[in-house]
Amino acid sequence: MSTVTHGERVHPRAAGFxxxxxxxxxxxxRLTWRDPEAFGPALAIPLFFFVVNIGALQKFVEGSGxxxxxxxxKAFQLPVAVIFAVTGxxxxxxxxxxxxxxxxxxxxxxxxxxGTLLLGLMTADFVLIVCLVLPVLTLGLILGIHVATGIVGxxxxxxxxxxxxxxxxxxxxxxxxxxxxPTAVNNAFLLFFPFAFLTTAYLPEQAMTxxxxxxxxxxxxxxxxxxxxxxxxxxxxxxxxGKGLLAIAGVGALSFSMAFAALRGRVNRS
Amino acid sequence: xxxxxxxxxxxxxxxIRASALVRRFGDNDAVAGVDxxxxxxxxxxxxxxxxxxxxxxxxxxxxxxxxxxGTAQVAGHDVATDADRVRLRIGVALxxxxxxxxxxGRELLDLQGRLYGLSRTERLRRVKELLELxxxxxxxxxxxxxxxxxxxxxxxxxxxxxxxxxxxFLDEPTTGLDPTSRAAVWAEVRYLNEHLGITIFLxxxxxEEADALADRVGIIALGKLVAEGTPTDLKRAIGSDVIVAKxxxxxxxGVVAVVERLAEVDRVEIAGDEVVMSVDRGAAxxxxxxxxxxxxxVTVEGLTLRTPTLDDVFLHITGGRLQEDAA
Ligand SMILES: Nc1ncnc2c1ncn2[C@@H]1O[C@H](COP(=O)(O)OP(=O)(O)OP(=O)(O)O)[C@@H](O)[C@H]1O
Ligand SMILES: [Mg+2]
Numbered sequence: 001m002s003t004v005t006h007g008e009r010v011h012p013r014a015a016g017f018x019x020x021x022x023x024x025x026x027x028x029x030r031l032t033w034r035d036p037e038a039f040g041p042a043l044a045i046p047l048f049f050f051v052v053n054i055g056a057l058q059k060f061v062e063g064s065g066x067x068x069x070x071x072x073x074k075a076f077q078l079p080v081a082v083i084f085a086v087t088g089x090x091x092x093x094x095x096x097x098x099x100x101x102x103x104x105x106x107x108x109x110x111x112x113x114x115g116t117l118l119l120g121l122m123t124a125d126f127v128l129i130v131c132l133v134l135p136v137l138t139l140g141l142i143l144g145i146h147v148a149t150g151i152v153g154x155x156x157x158x159x160x161x162x163x164x165x166x167x168x169x170x171x172x173x174x175x176x177x178x179x180x181x182p183t184a185v186n187n188a189f190l191l192f193f194p195f196a197f198l199t200t201a202y203l204p205e206q207a208m209t210x211x212x213x214x215x216x217x218x219x220x221x222x223x224x225x226x227x228x229x230x231x232x233x234x235x236x237x238x239x240x241x242g243k244g245l246l247a248i249a250g251v252g253a254l255s256f257s258m259a260f261a262a263l264r265g266r267v268n269r270s
Numbered sequence: 271x272x273x274x275x276x277x278x279x280x281x282x283x284x285x286i287r288a289s290a291l292v293r294r295f296g297d298n299d300a301v302a303g304v305d306x307x308x309x310x311x312x313x314x315x316x317x318x319x320x321x322x323x324x325x326x327x328x329x330x331x332x333x334x335x336x337x338x339x340g341t342a343q344v345a346g347h348d349v350a351t352d353a354d355r356v357r358l359r360i361g362v363a364l365x366x367x368x369x370x371x372x373x374x375g376r377e378l379l380d381l382q383g384r385l386y387g388l389s390r391t392e393r394l395r396r397v398k399e400l401l402e403l404x405x406x407x408x409x410x411x412x413x414x415x416x417x418x419x420x421x422x423x424x425x426x427x428x429x430x431x432x433x434x435x436x437x438x439f440l441d442e443p444t445t446g447l448d449p450t451s452r453a454a455v456w457a458e459v460r461y462l463n464e465h466l467g468i469t470i471f472l473x474x475x476x477x478e479e480a481d482a483l484a485d486r487v488g489i490i491a492l493g494k495l496v497a498e499g500t501p502t503d504l505k506r507a508i509g510s511d512v513i514v515a516k517x518x519x520x521x522x523x524g525v526v527a528v529v530e531r532l533a534e535v536d537r538v539e540i541a542g543d544e545v546v547m548s549v550d551r552g553a554a555x556x557x558x559x560x561x562x563x564x565x566x567x568v569t570v571e572g573l574t575l576r577t578p579t580l581d582d583v584f585l586h587i588t589g590g591r592l593q594e595d596a597a
Contacts, residue, residue: 010396012358012433015387023384031372094372102368105334106429109362110385111354268336 014111024112024120028091032124035094042089043132047139050081054143057202064207072233078140079161079228080201083221085136086129086165087196088189091121092172099180104266114267118259122169129165133158148235157231160244164224167248168192170255177262195221220247283346285310285437285469286331291340293326300326302493303340308471308486310436313463315484316473317580319590323493324473325365328441331471332362345436358386361435361468365442367426371415375406375425378414379432386433393432400428404458420451427458438462440472444479452479459483477580487580491588505578508586509536511552513559515545516572528566534558541585548578548586 015023032038058073098104107117137158147153172188179185198215199222200208208216216222227244230237286308293301301323308314318324329335331344333353342349345359370378376397383393401410404424409417417425423443430438440459444452460483462468474480480487481501489497489504497504513535515525525545530538534555537548549555552575563570585591 008395010388010392010434013387014354014358015385019387020385023381027373027377027381030377034372098370101370102364102366103370105364106368106382107385108334109332109357109360110382111357111387112385 020113020116025123028124046081046085075145075232090169090172092176095176130162133161167252170259174258174262223247288342294338313470315480315487317480318490322490361430362439367422375410382432404428437469509548513547514574515570
């Protein structure tokens with residue numbers, strides 16, 4: 001079409017997967033930075049519980065006699081604080097706002113690769129999650145936790161937590177895309193409750209019996225926690241680490257397939 | 271507008287073509303089989319009341335919604351099978367401004383440019399050009415959630431234009447605007463069409479808007495295109511003048527019974543407390559109408575002679591008024 005313009009013609013084209021991913025990620029990161037109320041509480045609450053739990057339970061658990069001598073309850077609790085800080089962190093709330101404001105439609109009107117709309121948000125989530133792990137971990141180190149696997153272990157520990165947090169983001173995104181409802185998304189963290197409490201968050205597995213023990217055995221969080229604890233407490237136990245990674249992979253496969261299915265549902269409104 | 275005749279040669283492919291387009295929600299046919307063609311360079315006004323199916327039509331033509339059946343091509347490409355090619359060639363301002371309050375206007379426009387694959391130089395240049403066009407001024411570097419409604423609309427239009435689209439879709443661009451802002455939007459639409467050659471598909475509930483802006487108007491009611499043509503042709507089709515008798519409640523039928531026997535009256539319709547008569551020559555018809563009513567002892571509150579509006583066309587075709595408050 002012979003369009004006259006007041007400037008030169010520009011040449012629109014599909015920017016491609018990686019450029020789109022980068023574009024969407026950079027926006028999500030910029031907005032995360034502008035939105036500290038979205039992650040401030042996520043950090044403050046687990047730090048608070050970490051300190052309180054140690055104060056309240058350390059003497060009791062370490063003195064109970066059911067653990068080997070030298071058992072460090074602080075190192076036992078640190079992964080719990082980390083997991084609580086990162087699980088459920090996502091930009092699903094802002095995705096709901098994009099849906100409500102129609103901004104998602106504006107994005108969908110462009111040739112943007114659809115999958116990058118989620119991947120970009122998740123990328124920002126991963127960065128934020130890693131940033132949330134660092135202060136919790138630092139507090140643990142200040143309190144005198146000794147990391148059995150050294151510096152490499154610390155890096156692995158952070159990545160472990162990061163990948164777990166990322167694996168969980170699919171659930172809130174699926175809810176956001178299916179419902180477009182902010183309340184539903186805000187309540188997504190309730191999903192984590194059974195996983196958080198029917199596990200070895202406060203007591204080691206040996207201390208549990210009956211149906212609780214069974215629930216704990218089928219809870220992926222159990223394996224996640226023991227993988228992370230082993231890195232802190234005993235050294236490179238590849239069996240424990242492997243089981244932890246499998247648990248993360250299982251949760252991630254489920255949550256991501258739900259999230260991307262929900263995205264497809266919203267994108268081709270057929 | 272004169273552009274229509276010069277640009278729309280028959281062998282040229284239309285900017286928009288819809289055939290038997292249907293969109294169903296549950297058992298509600300929001301769009302119930304629409305055929306239409308819009309030529310390159312035209313301003314096409316899609317006129318209909320609330321819930322007629324205008325936005326659903328726009329969402330299908332702009333690839334946001336998959337048609338239940340039927341096909342549509344926009345800028346030469348199929349909206350269902352070749353959506354990305356369509357997306358590169360169209361600009362869209364949806365019914366509600368589709369913006370992100372947490373970004374600044376400049377960030378938003380730049381992001382649009384990136385998603386359309388524009389280079390850095392192209393993006394900088396376009397943002398500068400668009401700022402001239404939509405006059406947002408310094409606010410461009412403020413967060414969008416500080417903008418007024420009118421500024422949001424203008425930024426939304428700018429976002430729709432970043433990639434220099436060939437076809438622009440505007441879904442009710444002036445609904446809720448004050449008269450001054452409405453006039454500004456009209457001027458912008460004309461500028462985009464006349465100076466930049468952009469084909470425009472515009473939906474509206476306002477007959478004056480369709481009348482003032484559109485080269486051709488399609489009237490949609492209950493998901494069906496019920497009339498189409500230039501505003502002049504549409505109005506001419508229902509007679510050259512209308513006489514409107516304002517009556518008190520319950521009196522309309524009596525008035526109809528009297529006036530429909532008159533040779534001067536071609537057609538009579540009731541719209542609320544008004545009886546609308548289509549007549550060929552209003553000046554010659556008004557006194558026979560008045561005399562007949564007086565002789566029959568029917569009292570009317572007022573009798574007006576005027577030229578037909580698109581609302582009269584709408585009344586004639588659907589039996590209802592386009593807007594409750596329209597005369
Ligand atoms: N997503 C949806 N789900 C179910 N029904 C819908 C949906 N979108 C539109 N509809 C229905 O389709 C019909 C047409 O709606 P549409 O929004 O296209 O009308 P419109 O002409 O744009 O009206 P308005 O002037 O109020 O914007 C309405 O009956 C509406 O309720
Ligand atoms: Mg609408």
